[in-house]
Amino acid sequence: MEKKKIYLSGPDRLRKNARDLFKEKKQLCEKYGFELLEYPDELFDLKGDPKDSLPLAEKRLELLKHCDIMIADTRDFRSYVEPYSECALELGMAYALGKKLYSYMPDTRICDDRYSGEKHLNENGRLVDKDGISFEPGPLNLMLEYSSCIVEGDMETALRKVCEDLQKGEA
């Protein structure tokens, strides 16, 4: 039987050892019987000519079209309760393409519980942050939350959940 193809989205590709981390995740996918689709190599380079940006983004969209399942690392990124922008955009893209979506996070408490800064109740009785902005009701924005299956843990936790859902005929 052909292996199900996984597209991975997440900030680890920005790490100094990104290629090694990707290799580890590829092996992990193989261990669970999946094929992790490989990014165009230039995506690991953190520098690039602006004129190459659109062709690279188009290659990524093509790759996404070829997956069966998308897994996103939706940990908080350069923000107190927001994931990496790539993950959010690609989850929306994958949903439009009819893919099965999974997200993993080290902490799936709802946003206001995860937020460690100053918060207070506003005049309408809503909990808001220091800028007066209310929180999302779940661990992620509701568009992400209600389109993907969110697990607490790492890539391996997400893969186990995919296997479990496949056995139940749900993935």
Added chain:
Amino acid sequence: MFIDKEGNVRKPVVYLADFEMFLPTCDETVKYWKQTCEKYGLIGLFPGEGDPVEPGENFWQRVFNHDFNHMLHCDMCIAQLDDWRGHEPDSGTLWELGWFVAKDMPSYGFYGGPDTMLERKIERIEDDGIFYDKEGYGIEDRGFAFDNILSLVKIGKDFEEACRLARADFDRQLIEAGYEPYKVSE
């Protein structure tokens, strides 16, 4: 005016993907967006429009359904890409924008911040000519303000510029098909 998938010439309905609903200035901003849309021959649809979602069981699932249903009725998207709770755009806005991109529907954004990721005020350390944030994630240097995947979207400096970009694309399409371009009202 634009030519829809059935070949009809009509005003496109724009999904206004944004984070305004969290802000006290929401009504005023949305009113300006809708007026600006009108000026450029577009019909702005704000996700909060329509019948309100009644409180009760599965409330947030029903909010998702409500907003998604609005998306299904739109021809294109204009997304607010300014920073939200940090150095990234709002994730819900991006999710919605990504949906339109993958559906190959006209997709635009607007953003008033620095032109490149490197110019963003992200705390950083340099390592071998590459900048990393304090968590060890690289700050991409591709002459672009966002993650590379957002290159799939045309981005203006403000809402009106995004409308102008859309108008220019639609006018090109109209002229190619032998129609007059839309006359923008001043």
